[in-house]
Amino acid sequence: MSSATPTPRDAGLPAPATNAFSPLSSSASSPSATKPTVLHLGDDIRWNHALYKELGEKFHIERSYSIGREEFKAALEERRWGDFVGMYRPFWNTGGEMGNWDEELISLLPTSCKIYASAGAGFDWVDTRTLAAHGIIYCNAASACTESVADTAIFLLLATYRAFPWSFLAARSCNPHAFHAANQNIAAVTHNPNGTVLGVIGLGKIGFRLAHKAVLAFEMRVAYHDVVRSEGAERELGGATWCATLEELLRASDCVVLATPFEGRVLLGRTEFQHFKKGARLVNIARGKLVDEEALVEALDGGIVSAAGLDVHADEPNVHPRLATRDDVMVLSHTAGASVESHVGFERLGMENLISYLGGGEALTPVNMQWLKKKD
Numbered sequence: 097m098s099s100a101t102p103t104p105r106d107a108g109l110p111a112p113a114t115n116a117f118s119p120l121s122s123s124a125s126s127p128s129a130t131k132p133t134v135l136h137l138g139d140d141i142r143w144n145h146a147l148y149k150e151l152g153e154k155f156h157i158e159r160s161y162s163i164g165r166e167e168f169k170a171a172l173e174e175r176r177w178g179d180f181v182g183m184y185r186p187f188w189n190t191g192g193e194m195g196n197w198d199e200e201l202i203s204l205l206p207t208s209c210k211i212y213a214s215a216g217a218g219f220d221w222v223d224t225r226t227l228a229a230h231g232i233i234y235c236n237a238a239s240a241c242t243e244s245v246a247d248t249a250i251f252l253l254l255a256t257y258r259a260f261p262w263s264f265l266a267a268r269s270c271n272p273h274a275f276h277a278a279n280q281n282i283a284a285v286t287h288n289p290n291g292t293v294l295g296v297i298g299l300g301k302i303g304f305r306l307a308h309k310a311v312l313a314f315e316m317r318v319a320y321h322d323v324v325r326s327e328g329a330e331r332e333l334g335g336a337t338w339c340a341t342l343e344e345l346l347r348a349s350d351c352v353v354l355a356t357p358f359e360g361r362v363l364l365g366r367t368e369f370q371h372f373k374k375g376a377r378l379v380n381i382a383r384g385k386l387v388d389e390e391a392l393v394e395a396l397d398g399g400i401v402s403a404a405g406l407d408v409h410a411d412e413p414n415v416h417p418r419l420a421t422r423d424d425v426m427v428l429s430h431t432a433g434a435s436v437e438s439h440v441g442f443e444r445l446g447m448e449n450l451i452s453y454l455g456g457g458e459a460l461t462p463v464n465m466q467w468l469k470k471k472d
């Protein structure tokens with residue numbers, strides 16, 4: 097196709113409708129001679145149509161839709177989507193069917209690729225260090241779901257202090273005896289969070305926001321453990337305490353919240369639970385694999401941990417059966433960040449990252465700059 101003949105996409109119009117029903121094929125038009133290509137992974141965007149139109153004006157957009165690993169690898173090998181300069185995954189429901197982004201997959205990317213901008217806060221499924229070694233920036237979208245995840249942390253926190261799972265399950269059972277038992281006995285064992293110590297592991301965007309909400313809502317005192325100490329954040333949190341070691345944090349906290357990425361190792365196992373204050377609580381809105389769930393069951397059985405609130409689980413979509421059935425544990429289905437506002441923000445931030453970085457500016461939310469091998 098001559099570059100003088102505008103395609104619907106060149107004219108800023110939506111892609112031909114047939115694309116939406118042809119998941120195993122790439123886009124209908126051949127790559128534009130003048131525009132660099134961006135590979136869009138997974139389903140259509142749902143919300144930010146004006147910005148997507150702008151993206152389409154700046155880049156030729158190829159679509160992989162939702163194909164499995166072998167097909168995806170074959171497509172990369174045969175350069176089905178050309179020499180794309182960036183990848184865009186607007187939402188976490190789709191676009192991850194190729195599996196983990198490891199050396200095997202990353203080494204098949206065209207050398208032209210400079211950026212992968214994805215939905216989601218966590219990036220345990222992508223080897224960002226290897227991407228960086230290939231000169232590719234990975235941008236996550238934690239800031240788009242900060243509010244939703246922080247709100248969920250507050251819900252779980254309150255559930256652990258006030259035995260809400262027990263109350264909920266008793267009412268839900270429609271068993272008058274269970275209802276009566278909860279109604280009569282809960283007051284003797286539950287507490288207000290006000291004035292107690294919230295121990296945050298990982299004071300990034302989400303950790304900070306949930307701590308801020310806990311200070312505002314419950315006047316909690318904040319302790320945190322992070323590789324980076326931030327005196328500014330400490331002031332904003334009304335005088336938060338930095339703990340140089342995890343053990344120090346665990347010993348100081350009435351409720352421990354995990355808000356740090358999974359970096360290949362369990363953070364809370366048998367040894368660490370021994371450092372908890374007796375009867376402290378645990379909330380996990382980060383990644384299930386950060387916790388040794390068997391050790392958590394033992395800590396709950398032994399009264400070391402009095403209650404837990406878990407949005408995430410080590411073996412999703414399976415929930416540990418001995419955690420799922422307890423009335424001192426609130427379990428959710430990894431939905432802390434799941435709101436319309438997060439979805440809108442994921443789509444938008446991914447496109448903003450692509451437009452800025454590929455346009456010669458800064459990536460807005462990179463996570464692997466420290467390892468990045470520069471490309472021309």
Ligand SMILES: O=CC(=O)O
Pocket residue numbers: 215216217218219241433
């Ligand atoms: O877990 C959800 C996310 O990574 O955003």
